[in-house]
Amino acid sequence: MAKILEKLKTREDFMAFCRANSHRLDRRKGKEDGKHTIAVCSSSGCHASGSESVYDMFKAEIEKQGAQDLIDLDINGCFGFCEKGPICKVYPEDTFYIQVKPEDAAEIVKSIVEKSKPVEKNLYTNPATGEKIANQEEIPFYKKQKRIALRNCGLVNPTSLGDYLANGGFKGFLRVLFDLTPEEAIEEMKEAGLRGRGGAGFPTYLKWDICRKSPGETKYLICNADEGDPGAFMDRSIMEGDPYSVVEGMMSAAKIIGANHGVVYIRAEYPLAVERLSSAIEELKKVGLLGKNILGSPFSFDIEIKYGAGAFVCGEETALIKSAEGDRGEPTVKPPFPAQKGLFGKPSNVNNVETFANVPYIYGHGPEAFNKIGSEKSKGTKVFALAGKVNNVGLVEVPMGTSLREIIYDIGGGIKNGKEFKAVQTGGPSGGCIPSSLIDTPIDYEHLSAIGSMMGSGGMIVMDEDNCMVAIAKFYLTFTVDESCGKCTPCRVGNKRLLEILTKIVEGNGTEEDLEDLENLSLVIEDTALCGLGQSSPNPVLSTLRYFRDEYEAHVNQKICPSHECKALAKYAIDPAKCIGCTKCARNCPVNAIHPTDKPAKNPKLFIHKIDEATCIKCGTCANNCPVKAISL
Amino acid sequence: MKKSGKFVIRVCLGTACYVRGAEKILHKFQETLGIKEGETTSDGLYTLETVRCVGACGLAPVVQVNGKTYGNCTLESVQQILEENK
Numbered sequence: 001m002a003k004i005l006e007k008l009k010t011r012e013d014f015m016a017f018c019r020a021n022s023h024r025l026d027r028r029k030g031k032e033d034g035k036h037t038i039a040v041c042s043s044s045g046c047h048a049s050g051s052e053s054v055y056d057m058f059k060a061e062i063e064k065q066g067a068q069d070l071i072d073l074d075i076n077g078c079f080g081f082c083e084k085g086p087i088c089k090v091y092p093e094d095t096f097y098i099q100v101k102p103e104d105a106a107e108i109v110k111s112i113v114e115k116s117k118p119v120e121k122n123l124y125t126n127p128a129t130g131e132k133i134a135n136q137e138e139i140p141f142y143k144k145q146k147r148i149a150l151r152n153c154g155l156v157n158p159t160s161l162g163d164y165l166a167n168g169g170f171k172g173f174l175r176v177l178f179d180l181t182p183e184e185a186i187e188e189m190k191e192a193g194l195r196g197r198g199g200a201g202f203p204t205y206l207k208w209d210i211c212r213k214s215p216g217e218t219k220y221l222i223c224n225a226d227e228g229d230p231g232a233f234m235d236r237s238i239m240e241g242d243p244y245s246v247v248e249g250m251m252s253a254a255k256i257i258g259a260n261h262g263v264v265y266i267r268a269e270y271p272l273a274v275e276r277l278s279s280a281i282e283e284l285k286k287v288g289l290l291g292k293n294i295l296g297s298p299f300s301f302d303i304e305i306k307y308g309a310g311a312f313v314c315g316e317e318t319a320l321i322k323s324a325e326g327d328r329g330e331p332t333v334k335p336p337f338p339a340q341k342g343l344f345g346k347p348s349n350v351n352n353v354e355t356f357a358n359v360p361y362i363y364g365h366g367p368e369a370f371n372k373i374g375s376e377k378s379k380g381t382k383v384f385a386l387a388g389k390v391n392n393v394g395l396v397e398v399p400m401g402t403s404l405r406e407i408i409y410d411i412g413g414g415i416k417n418g419k420e421f422k423a424v425q426t427g428g429p430s431g432g433c434i435p436s437s438l439i440d441t442p443i444d445y446e447h448l449s450a451i452g453s454m455m456g457s458g459g460m461i462v463m464d465e466d467n468c469m470v471a472i473a474k475f476y477l478t479f480t481v482d483e484s485c486g487k488c489t490p491c492r493v494g495n496k497r498l499l500e501i502l503t504k505i506v507e508g509n510g511t512e513e514d515l516e517d518l519e520n521l522s523l524v525i526e527d528t529a530l531c532g533l534g535q536s537s538p539n540p541v542l543s544t545l546r547y548f549r550d551e552y553e554a555h556v557n558q559k560i561c562p563s564h565e566c567k568a569l570a571k572y573a574i575d576p577a578k579c580i581g582c583t584k585c586a587r588n589c590p591v592n593a594i595h596p597t598d599k600p601a602k603n604p605k606l607f608i609h610k611i612d613e614a615t616c617i618k619c620g621t622c623a624n625n626c627p628v629k630a631i632s633l
Numbered sequence: 634m635k636k637s638g639k640f641v642i643r644v645c646l647g648t649a650c651y652v653r654g655a656e657k658i659l660h661k662f663q664e665t666l667g668i669k670e671g672e673t674t675s676d677g678l679y680t681l682e683t684v685r686c687v688g689a690c691g692l693a694p695v696v697q698v699n700g701k702t703y704g705n706c707t708l709e710s711v712q713q714i715l716e717e718n719k
C-alpha cells in the first residue's frame with residue numbers, strides 16, 4: 001500500500017488514495033507484467049486442510065529456487081470450493097490448483113520458473129469427461145454462479161485495503177456520503193429490492209427507513225454475525241475473505257439511518273473472522289475512513305466488536321441486543337421492534353453480514369445492476385452453503401430463482417457415490433426438508449415458504465437414500481431443545497415433548513397416535529412460541545411428516561427404518577447363500593448372539609450361522625468382521 | 634471443573650457432518666475408548682466431546698483433536714486418529 005503519512009481528510013484525498021492503489025489487482029485480473037503471484041487460500045476451511053503449511057512451503061521453495069524476484073507470495077479469501085482445499089491460484093495465468101499439499105509446492109514453483117505447463121496433478125478433473133481444467137471459470141462448480149456478495153472472496157487479499165479499493169471498494173459509500181440524500185439512498189435501496197439475508201427476507205430499505213424516522217439522537221447500527229445455523233458458513237467466509245465490504249455496507253447504512261455507533265455481534269468461535277474484521281476496522285481508523293468527520297463530512301462513525309458465546313437464540317435480533325447489552329441472551333416480545341427501541345433502548349437497525357456485503361455493490365453499481373438479477377420478488381443473488389451428500393461441497397452464490405436441480409446437479413455435481421437423491425434441507429433448524437419431487441422449485445423466499453421450508457441463512461444440506469427423515473427431524477429437535485433459552489413454555493416444554501416422541505419412534509416404540517400428537521403439538525408450538533426460534537422449530541418435523549409420512553409409518557407400523565439408519569430398528573441377518581461358516585462373526589459377537597445352524601456351508605465341515613434376533617444388540621461388529629460380506633441390514 | 638485428558642477429541646455434530654455419518658464416528662470413539670461423550674479415559678489420555686459445526690462443512694465428517702482438524706473421516710480414521718495422538 002502507498003505510504004500514508006496523514007489521514008485522508010477530503011474526498012479529493014480519498015480519490016488520490018484510490019488512484020495510488022488502482023493497479024493492485026492488475027496481475028490478479030490477468031495483466032502480464034513479467035512476474036507472477038501465488039495466492040494461497042487463507043480461510044478456515046482451507047486452514048483446516050492444511051493451507052498454512054502449504055504457504056510456508058511455497059515461501060521456502062521460492063527462496064530455494066531463487067525466484068524471489070519472479071514470484072510474489074500472497075493470500076486469498078475463500079474460493080468457496082472448500083472440499084477441494086487447500087486451494088491456490090497462480091496469476092496472471094489464472095491457474096486454479098486444488099488439494100495442494102506442502103510437497104506439491106516445489107513442482108508448482110518450478111513450473112512457473114521454467115514457464116512450463118501447469119502441474120496436472122493438482123488441477124481439477126471434470127468427473128464427467130475426465131478432462132483436466134486449469135481455469136476457475138471453466139469448472140462446472142463455478143459456471144452457473146454469479147458472485148455479488150462474494151465478489152471479492154478469492155480475488156483479493158482480505159487484509160489489504162488497497163486490494164479492496166482496486167476492485168471498486170468504497171465507491172458506493174462515497175456516493176452515499178456526498179452525493180445522495182438519505183431519502184435518495186433509501187429510494188435506491190428500494191429500487192434495488194434487497195431483502196434481508198439473515199433469514200426472514202425483510203425489505204432492507206423499509207427497515208432502514210423506519211429506523212431513520214424513529215425519533216432520537218443516538219441510534220445504533222448492528223451487524224448480526226452470529227451465524228448460528230450448524231451447517232452454514234457464508235457469513236464467516238465473507239468476513240474472512242472480504243471484511244472491508246461488510247464494514248463499507250455498515251458505513252453506508254449508518255450514514256443513511258443517522259447512526260454514529262456500529263456494533264458487530266460475532267460468535268467467539270470465529271477467531272479468524274474476528275481477526276480480519278478487527279484489522280479492517282483498525283486500518284480504516286488509521287486512514288480516517290472511520291472516526292470523526294469522515295473525509296471532512298459531518299458524518300462520524302465508529303465500530304465496536306462484541307462477542308457472542310455461540311448460542312443459536314442470540315442470532316435472533318432481540319436476544320442479540322439483550323446479549324450485547326450484557327444481559328442473558330433471551331428474546332423479547334415485538335413490538336417494540338429494534339428500530340423503535342433497540343440497543344440500550346435506542347432505535348437500532350440489525351442486518352445480517354451478507355445483507356451488508358451486498359450494499360457496496362448496490363450503491364457502487366446502481367440499483368438496476370442488482371434489480372435485474374433474480375426473480376420477481378426476490379432480487380439479487382443468495383449465497384448457499386451446499387453440504388451433505390453432494391459431490392461438490394462449498395459456498396455457492398446464485399441468482400435468486402435458480403432451481404434446486406441446478407444447484408445440486410450442475411453446481412454440486414450430483415449425489416455422492418452415485419446414490420439416489422432423497423431430500424434437501426434448507427433454512428437450518430428453522431427450515432424444512434424438500435423432497436426430490438420438488439427439485440425443480442426455483443429458490444427464492446416465496447417458493448421456499450410455499451413448500452414448507454424457508455431461506456433461513458442459506459444452509460443447504462443434501463440427503464441421499466441412506467438418510468432417515470425421522471432421524472433428521474430428531475437431529476434438528478435435539479438441536480432446538482439444546483438451544484432453547486427456556487423463556488417461554490411452548491418452546492421449552494413443547495420441543496422437549498416433540499423430541500421425546502421422535503426418540504420413541506426411532507427406537508421402535510412409536511404408535512400411529514404419536515404421529516398425530518407430533519403434528520398437533522407442532523402446530524401449537526408454532527402458534528404460541530415467543531420468538532422465531534420456537535415458532536419455526538417444528539418446521540423440520542412438519543415438513544418431513546408432510547413429504548415423508550410413509551417413512552414415519554414404516555417406523556411405527558412395520559417397525560422398520562427404510563433407510564437402515566435407525567439402529568434400534570436394524571435387523572442384521574446372515575445371507576445363507578454367502579455364509580462360508582468361518583465362525584468369525586460368532587467369535588466376535590460381544591453378546592454371543594450368533595450360533596451355527598445344522599446346515600453345512602460350502603465346506604461341509606463348517607456350518608452356516610444364524611443371528612438370534614432377541615439377543616442381538618445391533619452393534620454391527622459381525623457385519624464389519626465378515627470376510628465375505630454375508631451380513632447386512 | 635473436571636480435568637480433561639491430554640488429547641481432547643471433538644466430534645463435529647453439525648448438520649453437514651451428521652448427514653455424512655458423524656454419529657457413527659462418535660459411537661466408534663465411544664466403543665473404542667469405552668467412554669461416553671463428556672468423559673475422560675481413566676489413563677487421562679483422551680477426553681471425548683462433541684461440537685456443533687466447526688465451519689469445515691466441506692470436509693465433513695470432521696473430528697478435531699486439540700485444535701487440529703481431521704476431515705473426511707471414516708470409521709477407519711478413528712483408529713488412525715488415536716494412533717497419531719498418544
Ligand SMILES: Cc1cc2nc3c(=O)[nH]c(=O)nc-3n(C[C@H](O)[C@H](O)[C@H](O)COP(=O)(O)O)c2cc1C
Pocket residue numbers: 195196197198199200201202224225226227228229312313314315316317318350351352353355457531532533534
Ligand atoms: C432463532 C433465530 C436465529 C437467528 N439467527 C440469525 C443469525 O445467526 N444471523 C442472522 O443474520 N440472523 C439471524 N436471525 C434473524 C434475525 O433475527 C434478524 O432477522 C436478522 O439479523 C435481520 O437481518 P436481515 O434483515 O439483514 O436479514 C435469527 C432469527 C431467529 C429467530
